[in-house]
Amino acid sequence: MRRSILLASALVTTLALSACGTSEEPATPAEESTDAATTEAEGAGGSLTVWVDETRQAAVEAAAEDFTAETGTEVELVLKNFEDIRTDFIAQVPTGEGPDVTVGAHDWLGELITNGVVAPVELGDKAAEFEGVAVQAFTADGQVYGLPYAIENIALIRNTELADSAPATWDEAVSMGKDAGTKYPFLIQTGTEGDPYTYYPFQTSFGAPVFEQNADGSYSPELAMGGEAGEAYAQWLADQGEAGTLTTDITYDIAVEAFAKGQSPFIVGGPWMLEQFADLDLAIDPVPAAGDQAAQPFVGVQGFYVSAQSENALVANDFLVNFLSTQEAQTALFEAGGRPPALTAAADAASSDPIVAGFREVGADAVPMPSIPEMGSVWAFWGVTEANILSGSAADPAKAWQKMISDIDGALGS
Amino acid sequence: MSTDPRPGAPATDARPGSVVTAEPPGDEGHRRPRRSRPDESPARRYGAGFLAKLALMAVVDAFGVYVVWSAWVAGSWVILGAMVAMLLVANWVYFSRRTVPLKYVLPGLVFLFTFQVFTIAYTGWVAFTNYGDGHNSTKEDAVAALLVQNERRVEGSPSMPLTVVADGDQLGFAVVQPDGTTAVGDADDPLTTVDATVTDGRVAAVDGWEVLDRQQVLERQDEVTNLRVPVSDDAADGSVRTTDARTGYVYTSALVYDEAADTMTDTTTGTVYTPNDSGQFEAADGSTLAVGWRVFVGFDNFTQAFSDSRYAGPFLQVVIWTFVFAIASVGTTFLLGMFLATVFNTPIRGRKVYRTLLILPYAIPGFVAPLLWSGLLNRSFGFVNQVLLGGAAIPWLTDPWLAKLSLIGVNLWLGFPYMFLICTGALQSLPGDVMEAAKIDGASRWRTWRSVTMPLLLVSTAPLLISSFAFNFNNFALVYMLTGGGPRFEDASVPLGHTDILITMVYSVAGLDGNAPKNFGLASALSIVIFVIIATISAVAFRRTRALEEIN
Numbered sequence: 001m002r003r004s005i006l007l008a009s010a011l012v013t014t015l016a017l018s019a020c021g022t023s024e025e026p027a028t029p030a031e032e033s034t035d036a037a038t039t040e041a042e043g044a045g046g047s048l049t050v051w052v053d054e055t056r057q058a059a060v061e062a063a064a065e066d067f068t069a070e071t072g073t074e075v076e077l078v079l080k081n082f083e084d085i086r087t088d089f090i091a092q093v094p095t096g097e098g099p100d101v102t103v104g105a106h107d108w109l110g111e112l113i114t115n116g117v118v119a120p121v122e123l124g125d126k127a128a129e130f131e132g133v134a135v136q137a138f139t140a141d142g143q144v145y146g147l148p149y150a151i152e153n154i155a156l157i158r159n160t161e162l163a164d165s166a167p168a169t170w171d172e173a174v175s176m177g178k179d180a181g182t183k184y185p186f187l188i189q190t191g192t193e194g195d196p197y198t199y200y201p202f203q204t205s206f207g208a209p210v211f212e213q214n215a216d217g218s219y220s221p222e223l224a225m226g227g228e229a230g231e232a233y234a235q236w237l238a239d240q241g242e243a244g245t246l247t248t249d250i251t252y253d254i255a256v257e258a259f260a261k262g263q264s265p266f267i268v269g270g271p272w273m274l275e276q277f278a279d280l281d282l283a284i285d286p287v288p289a290a291g292d293q294a295a296q297p298f299v300g301v302q303g304f305y306v307s308a309q310s311e312n313a314l315v316a317n318d319f320l321v322n323f324l325s326t327q328e329a330q331t332a333l334f335e336a337g338g339r340p341p342a343l344t345a346a347a348d349a350a351s352s353d354p355i356v357a358g359f360r361e362v363g364a365d366a367v368p369m370p371s372i373p374e375m376g377s378v379w380a381f382w383g384v385t386e387a388n389i390l391s392g393s394a395a396d397p398a399k400a401w402q403k404m405i406s407d408i409d410g411a412l413g414s
Numbered sequence: 415m416s417t418d419p420r421p422g423a424p425a426t427d428a429r430p431g432s433v434v435t436a437e438p439p440g441d442e443g444h445r446r447p448r449r450s451r452p453d454e455s456p457a458r459r460y461g462a463g464f465l466a467k468l469a470l471m472a473v474v475d476a477f478g479v480y481v482v483w484s485a486w487v488a489g490s491w492v493i494l495g496a497m498v499a500m501l502l503v504a505n506w507v508y509f510s511r512r513t514v515p516l517k518y519v520l521p522g523l524v525f526l527f528t529f530q531v532f533t534i535a536y537t538g539w540v541a542f543t544n545y546g547d548g549h550n551s552t553k554e555d556a557v558a559a560l561l562v563q564n565e566r567r568v569e570g571s572p573s574m575p576l577t578v579v580a581d582g583d584q585l586g587f588a589v590v591q592p593d594g595t596t597a598v599g600d601a602d603d604p605l606t607t608v609d610a611t612v613t614d615g616r617v618a619a620v621d622g623w624e625v626l627d628r629q630q631v632l633e634r635q636d637e638v639t640n641l642r643v644p645v646s647d648d649a650a651d652g653s654v655r656t657t658d659a660r661t662g663y664v665y666t667s668a669l670v671y672d673e674a675a676d677t678m679t680d681t682t683t684g685t686v687y688t689p690n691d692s693g694q695f696e697a698a699d700g701s702t703l704a705v706g707w708r709v710f711v712g713f714d715n716f717t718q719a720f721s722d723s724r725y726a727g728p729f730l731q732v733v734i735w736t737f738v739f740a741i742a743s744v745g746t747t748f749l750l751g752m753f754l755a756t757v758f759n760t761p762i763r764g765r766k767v768y769r770t771l772l773i774l775p776y777a778i779p780g781f782v783a784p785l786l787w788s789g790l791l792n793r794s795f796g797f798v799n800q801v802l803l804g805g806a807a808i809p810w811l812t813d814p815w816l817a818k819l820s821l822i823g824v825n826l827w828l829g830f831p832y833m834f835l836i837c838t839g840a841l842q843s844l845p846g847d848v849m850e851a852a853k854i855d856g857a858s859r860w861r862t863w864r865s866v867t868m869p870l871l872l873v874s875t876a877p878l879l880i881s882s883f884a885f886n887f888n889n890f891a892l893v894y895m896l897t898g899g900g901p902r903f904e905d906a907s908v909p910l911g912h913t914d915i916l917i918t919m920v921y922s923v924a925g926l927d928g929n930a931p932k933n934f935g936l937a938s939a940l941s942i943v944i945f946v947i948i949a950t951i952s953a954v955a956f957r958r959t960r961a962l963e964e965i966n
Contacts, residue, residue: 046632046635071628072628072629073632087932090550090932093551094550094551094552094555096489111547113563113704113705114547114548114704114705115547115548115550115551115705116550116551116555116556116558116559116560116563116705117550117551117559119562120562120563120565121657122567122657122661122663124573124661124663125573141563142566143563143565143566192811192812192900192901193898193900247794248812249792249793249794249795251792254795308555308558308559308562309555311635311636312632312635313635313636313639313657314631314632314635314638314639314656314657314658314659315632315635317657317658318658318659318660321657321658322658322660373547373931376925376928376929376930376931377929377930377931379928379929380909380922380929380930381909384900384902384909388902388904391812393904394904403907406907407907407908410724410907411907411908411930
């Protein structure tokens with residue numbers, strides 16, 4: 001009896017091990033969510049698998065129906081969590097189980113290219129119909145890698161009942177906030193880990209962008225936020241923390257709730273907050289500069305990528321370039337997500353809404369968020385350092401800032 | 415259980431139809447006389463039991479064949495091979511006379527291999543590769559990706575309405591050029607101007623070529639996307655290609671792959687890149703191309719994990735805290751659980767209600783509770799500071815020591831009901847005569863508890879304490895959700911914090927949280943190290959608990 005158990009277990013172990021050791025491609029547990037059958041073209045017009053998230057599902061579905069009606073291609077939408085798409089796309093494309101097209105953000109681009117999972121998309125003459133920053137964000141090394149559909153950026157959201165004009169500088173904004181007599185003069189989501197994305201316009205107003213920009217607007221992996229400009233910004237953070245105007249206790253939820261209750265005239269945020277402020281009178285203004293230069297927030301562009309291993313590349317490109325780039329489709333996506341469209345004609349139409357127009361105006365002076373893979377190593381140190389300076393646990397702001405720069409350099413070098 | 419008394423003896427044939435009495439179903443393992451004759455073995459009778467077994471095995475085999483077929487279609491050879499092996503073993507076990515013990519063990523063994531051994535073996539295999547960002551797939555994929563990323567559209571070249579045409583098997587493109595003339599070409603013959611019928615700005619018919627409709631194009635998608643039609647006899651002029659079979663563009667390739675020499679050549683600078691040991695194309699000056707592939711790197715990941723000087727200090731702190739956290743978690747939960755179990759072991763009014771209330775924390779998912787607590791413990795807005803402590807500003811989660819205390823406290827709240835349950839069970843099964851003997855001998859209550867109750871309790875709970883230790887050693891969800899590993903080490907140059915345990919450290923070091931380039935090889939190597947640590951501790955602890963069993 002013992003012998004037979006040992007024998008059986010030895011047999012299975014060797015099988016499992018030898019299978020692992022010699023296989024060309026590692027076995028991955030078959031995922032239920034992706035259907036292997038979709039990779040085989042069938043039916044009259046082939047088929048297409050598209051990953052979408054909940055927000056964009058209905059809009060993409062509408063475009064897909066038009067596409068099916070016109071070309072006979074079956075489009076299968078797979079619903080995913082937006083946060084999971086990036087990792088899953090990178091992991092599943094090489095196995096041949098990935099989608100043909102996925103929704104995504106432009107700052108993933110560097111990572112997707114390094115892993116060889118994304119194929120270029122030729123927009124041709126259509127490129128001119130999009131906002132310049134949108135195509136630029138999806139461009140790497142002169143190649144366009146996606147079809148942009150929405151542009152998002154943060155701006156100063158002002159409660160017009162509490163503040164009747166736009167503040168030009170940070171100090172003006174704080175004094176207006178104090179005059180309003182509300183609980184908070186000014187709201188910015190921070191949290192104990194910091195929020196460098198939301199704080200970025202203040203940093204750029206001191207002339208300390210995160211990376212050096214090349215002539216064509218792309219970023220090179222050279223940190224630019226060190227030096228005197230960066231230290232001036234660090235000092236400003238420490239001063240705000242000491243004065244109590246900014247605090248790490250304010251998280252996104254707390255900030256949004258306080259603003260919705262009318263506890264502050266100002267909040268720095270994006271169009272995703274507007275749902276909660278439905279019953280307020282709002283105006284969208286540029287973020288007030290704290291330094292002596294323009295406060296430029298990050299611009300994020302969302303779009304659709306084509307998988308490098310797609311067996312339906314023709315259909316996928318056709319769907320993106322000729323169907324999702326129409327004004328109708330882009331407007332539908334805007335109505336679903338509330339972010340200004342990337343197609344200029346659709347954006348102009350959407351700008352009849354002063355709120356959308358306000359965000360768009362601020363976005364016109366904004367800078368694209370770096371999409372180089374090195375950006376990942378920056379976030380980890382950046383936010384926490386800002387939070388430590390704000391909360392006063394870093395006694396010497398300049399020193400803390402310098403340490404952050406050298407830590408990031410160390411992480412980039414390894 | 416005895417196996418066949420005469421191993422190697424020729425098995426006598428079963429005689430169908432010779433069945434006299436049918437066994438009750440599911441009775442293959444009933445206690446039979448020790449000296450039973452081989453042909454009386456239940457495995458050789460064709461009664462109702464056998465038929466039931468046959469039906470069950472038929473279902474199992476049908477499922478197995480379905481999996482094998484699916485694996486064949488999907489090309490997953492590993493799953494196919496493993497499934498075939500498992501099917502063969504299963505059928506042999508359940509239709510052979512000699513494998514009675516295995517009949518009971520096999521289902522468990524199958525799950526053990528599928529969910530435990532395979533996972534560990536696969537992790538072990540990844541630990542020796544450089545799988546991660548930039549080494550995501552095979553070499554062929556990397557070459558294909560590099561080539562497609564380095565095709566450049568010729569500056570100022572027109573976009574031309576395009577039709578896919580065919581001459582037998584040979585595909586070609588017919589385009590309408592910017593000056594309104596039409597041209598046709600294929601992979602071997604550059605575009606030449608010909609007369610063609612144009613409708614709606616596209617070529618609709620051309621002599622000597624058959625125009626493909628959309629369905630025919632889609633059937634040959636790969637060929638169409640890979641077709642390059644030279645613009646002229648000079649290769650430097652580039653070639654026409656299409657991505658949507660509607661419009662053609664003129665491209666030139668900036669990288670060329672030489673299959674025979676296995677090199678990449680940059681056509682603009684003439685630099686030649688050759689594959690290196692770490693799975694990338696490398697030029698003579700050491701510069702590499704962006705996309706690499708997975709290669710076997712031996713023990714590199716293990717040495718890298720322990721040779722990075724930036725991690726040396728934090729790593730030691732993290733290891734110490736991991737042990738402290740795991741031991742303190744087990745200790746506190748067990749003590750509180752046992753205390754409450756002992757208290758509620760004596761009859762008091764409303765005992766059932768109290769017991770039910772005590773189980774409540776156990777009913778809240780361990781993933782959600784830390785999130786709730788992180789809100790409750792917020793310094794300025796949390797319920798604990800605002801309501802319970804009247805507006806104090808205690809930094810529960812942002813002070814290094816208080817964060818550690820909060821972590822153990824929340825884990826105590828989450829974990830004591832489990833210990834309370836198992837101690838209640840163990841206490842109720844204690845023999846009464848021993849207690850009575852202790853009473854008669856005049857032992858005090860404390861003495862009875864220390865010398866009788868406690869050792870007897872430990873006999874049945876010690877294995878559970880070991881498994882609880884192993885679980886808390888890797889309690890990723892709690893740390894990640896409550897503190898995220900924070901507050902950060904002020905003096906370290908890596909993104910680790912005071913409450914990071916080994917598993918959250920691995921998560922951060924390997925870039926799985928997006929704070930560094932992803933490195934699954936390194937993550938797997940570190941996971942193997944953690945596995946070895948826990949396996950060793952558990953094995954030693956289980957050996958020690960055997961000593962306890964002698965008490966009984």
